Amino acid sequence: MIRSLDMKHVKKARRRSPRVPTTRLQRHRAEMRRRGFKLVQLWVPDPNAPGFRKAVRQTREFLEAHPDHEWDTFAQRVLDEAPGWRAR
Numbered sequence: 001m002i003r004s005l006d007m008k009h010v011k012k013a014r015r016r017s018p019r020v021p022t023t024r025l026q027r028h029r030a031e032m033r034r035r036g037f038k039l040v041q042l043w044v045p046d047p048n049a050p051g052f053r054k055a056v057r058q059t060r061e062f063l064e065a066h067p068d069h070e071w072d073t074f075a076q077r078v079l080d081e082a083p084g085w086r087a088r
Contacts, residue, residue, distance in 0.1 A: 029039060045052060079085050 032039070045055075047053075
């Protein structure tokens with residue numbers, strides 16, 4: 001037997017009007033979205049964190065001791081082809 005559903009407790013979804021950007025940041029983000037960009041946030045190493053300088057120094061020393069010419073050639077080619085990139 002199928003019981004009828006009591007829908008009294010279900011609220012109708014209100015149709016919300018799109019938010020109107022009010023601050024400079026909101027206007028900027030809305031413009032970037034209109035232009036086809038998507039905001040991405042990511043975590044990056046904190047240069048003020050304890051041990052950061054040591055880790056950078058160790059990485060640099062490792063890379064200097066173990067050069068990878070194939071990777072260097074590839075990376076340089078990619079940078080050379082990148083619009084607006086200028087070698088120092």
